[in-house]
Amino acid sequence: MHIPDGFLDPKTWITLDAVATxxxxxxxxxxxxKLRERMIPLMGVLAAFIxxxxxxxxxxxxxxxxxxxxxxxxxxxxxxxxxxxxxxxVIIVQALLFxxxxxxxxxxNVFNMAIxxxxxxxxxxxxxxxxFKSDKGLYISAFITSWLVVVxxxxxxxxxxxxxxxxxxxxxxxxxxGVHALIGIGEALITVGIITLVKKVRxxxxxxxxx
Amino acid sequence: MMxxxxxxxxxxxxxLVLLIAxxxxxxxxxxxxxxxxxxxxxxxxxxxxxRSPMPDYMLNFIKDxxxxxILAGLVGITVMFLLVYVIxxxxxxxxxxxxx
Numbered sequence: 001m002h003i004p005d006g007f008l009d010p011k012t013w014i015t016l017d018a019v020a021t022x023x024x025x026x027x028x029x030x031x032x033x034k035l036r037e038r039m040i041p042l043m044g045v046l047a048a049f050i051x052x053x054x055x056x057x058x059x060x061x062x063x064x065x066x067x068x069x070x071x072x073x074x075x076x077x078x079x080x081x082x083x084x085x086x087x088x089x090v091i092i093v094q095a096l097l098f099x100x101x102x103x104x105x106x107x108x109n110v111f112n113m114a115i116x117x118x119x120x121x122x123x124x125x126x127x128x129x130x131x132f133k134s135d136k137g138l139y140i141s142a143f144i145t146s147w148l149v150v151v152x153x154x155x156x157x158x159x160x161x162x163x164x165x166x167x168x169x170x171x172x173x174x175x176x177x178g179v180h181a182l183i184g185i186g187e188a189l190i191t192v193g194i195i196t197l198v199k200k201v202r203x204x205x206x207x208x209x210x211x
Numbered sequence: 212m213m214x215x216x217x218x219x220x221x222x223x224x225x226x227l228v229l230l231i232a233x234x235x236x237x238x239x240x241x242x243x244x245x246x247x248x249x250x251x252x253x254x255x256x257x258x259x260x261x262r263s264p265m266p267d268y269m270l271n272f273i274k275d276x277x278x279x280x281i282l283a284g285l286v287g288i289t290v291m292f293l294l295v296y297v298i299x300x301x302x303x304x305x306x307x308x309x310x311x
Contacts, residue, residue: 001242004255032302040299041213045220047295048288052224055268055284057236064244065236089295097290098283099263102255157242167249175249179241202216 001069001157001180002094002109005102009164016160017107023115024088030081034211039082042205046074047086049194054090058186066183069153071117072146073191076125077198079210083118090114108160112153121149122210135199139192146191147184154180221292228284232268233277 008016050070057065070090074083091109094100101109129141158176162169199206239247246252259266265283273279 001240003242005260006255006257007246007251028302032305035299035302035306037303038213040296040303041217043299044292044296045217045224047291049220049224049227051287051291052227052232052284055232055235055280055287056227057238057240059236059238060241062244063238065238065240067235067240085298086295089298090291093287093290093294095263096261097263097265097287098268099259099266100268103260154241158245161251166251166254171249172245175245176241179244183241205216 001112001154002091002101003105003112003157003160005104007102007164007166008105008108008160009166010104012160012164013105013108016105016111020088020107020110020115023119024084024110027081027084027088027119031085031211034209035082036209036211039078039208039211042208043078043082043086046070046077047090050074050086051090051094053190054094060179060182060186064179066180066186068187068190069113069117069150070191071113071153072121072125072142072149072187073194075118075122076142076191076195077205077208078118080119080122082211083122084114087114087118108157112156112160116153116156117149120152121145124148138199139195142195143188143192146188147181150180150184150187151177154183221288224288225285228288229281232284233280 053068053070057067060066071083071087074086078086088110091101091114092106095103095106125141125145128144129137132141154176155173158169158172161167161172243252246255265286268283269279270282273282
């Protein structure tokens with residue numbers, strides 16, 4: 001759901017650039033205060049993995065594909081701020097090196113995928129996980145959050161398109177949320193798959209202090 | 212301990228790019244599909260603000276599309292890992308300086 005330049009009007013992308021800059025600045029500050037040495041390589045690997053996984057478009061319905069985003073995975077493994085930071089770097093590099101997502105709308109993409117994905121995603125995950133006591137709760141919450149965040153992000157894209165007068169909200173919202181409700185299932189399965197794997201081979205990484 | 216995890220993580224990422232990326236679906240993604248169906252796709256097809264070296268995850272001087280995708284992906288993985296690693300080190304250094 002990387003927005004290209006041209007889809008959003010200036011007032012919308014300038015606002016989102018400002019919001020994203022402030023929030024990413026806060027994430028840098030928070031991360032630099034709490035970061036532990038051993039989390040640094042984990043952040044690097046996760047950035048590389050999320051980038052690679054985002055390249056793997058899978059078909060959903062009717063000539064449409066989707067791909068993994070990874071914000072919730074990053075948040076669960078790293079925490080809300082370090083997760084936001086890693087996702088932001090991925091999105092910036094994708095725009096600069098691979099022309100995936102626009103330059104002026106970089107803030108919009110960072111907002112929709114990094115901030116909503118990792119920062120908001122982390123707290124949604126925590127809230128859903130709260131009543132669970134067992135490991136099962138981890139997987140169930142990861143699944144629900146990943147799916148939900150994809151639907152929320154895509155709905156926000158629809159709202160931004162509508163505010164930009166690119167398309168009417170009444171048609172954009174059901175279209176975006178509808179197709180991403182399908183893509184979100186892929187997101188949820190991959191997130192749960194990776195968490196299951198990490199928990200099996202390196203359970204200590206799951207209990208690393210979140211930043 | 213961490214070193215092994217990093218190496219395995221990078222190998223897995225490279226394997227995804229080598230084995231799956233060339234066969235990934237080239238159908239439009241969710242947003243592109245909506246933009247096509249609702250008739251605003253051409254709004255995003257103007258001249259890019261900035262010319263990227265590897266648009267669409269391709270190195271355009273390589274003819275073979277699959278090879279091109281694989282190489283672009285490997286470049287991406289390397290850049291992502293190194294960039295985030297260096298940012299992490301810088302943040303850690305700032306933290307240590309503030310403590311002293």
